[in-house]
């Protein structure tokens with residue numbers, strides 16, 4: 001079968017494709033470019049799951065019969081801000097904000113928040129629309145502390161200030177394998193992969 005990544009975020013594509021390749025499933029992995037690009041989706045739901053499902057359904061409508069759509073809606077939830085920016089993480093500094101502008105704003109807004117109150121989490125909700133329309137959601141989280149200054153060059157988005165609980169390096173100081181082993185996206189992907197293997201949906205043994 002063929003799996004299509006319902007995202008236009010190149011960093012997510014890189015992480016998801018690497019995890020899929022490492023899992024050795026019997027599936028062909030494609031980006032939305034293979035079917036003309038990711039359709040425009042208004043992310044107007046107030047949950048990650050709601051937005052992830054919207055993206056998966058929009059791409060699924062364009063796929064061949066054996067095509068499975070996999071969408072990722074994710075973001076950072078800051079305890080001191082009662083969970084914000086959450087579903088607005090990509091638009092935190094404005095509608096067309098860059099990762100850099102969003103990160104800059106988070107560092108600024110958390111400026112006066114004391115150590116000990118700088119907790120936060122990343123969430124990743126993966127939505128699947130499988131051939132014949134079956135829908136599934138897989139949710140992953142990772143908890144940590146938000147640093148005052150950037151550390152590291154890998155990863156993307158808010159990674160340079162995200163120090164996972166019990167770790168000494170930010171997710172931007174980790175290799176992609178190290179990040180995947182503990183991240184919100186890695187945790188959601190492991191559930192998705194287990195489901196793929198259990199349902200034998202990938203057409204393998």
Ligand code: ITT
Nearest residue numbers: 007008009072073074075076089090156157158159
């Ligand atoms: P698609 O909707 O096309 O998938 P997007 O970038 O708009 O791409 P989201 O709406 O899910 O994706 O927004 C995710 C936001 O959360 C965005 O600002 C990311 O930079 C941030 N984010 C998600 N996962 C992250 C990770 O693993 N590390 C750092 N930041 C992350």
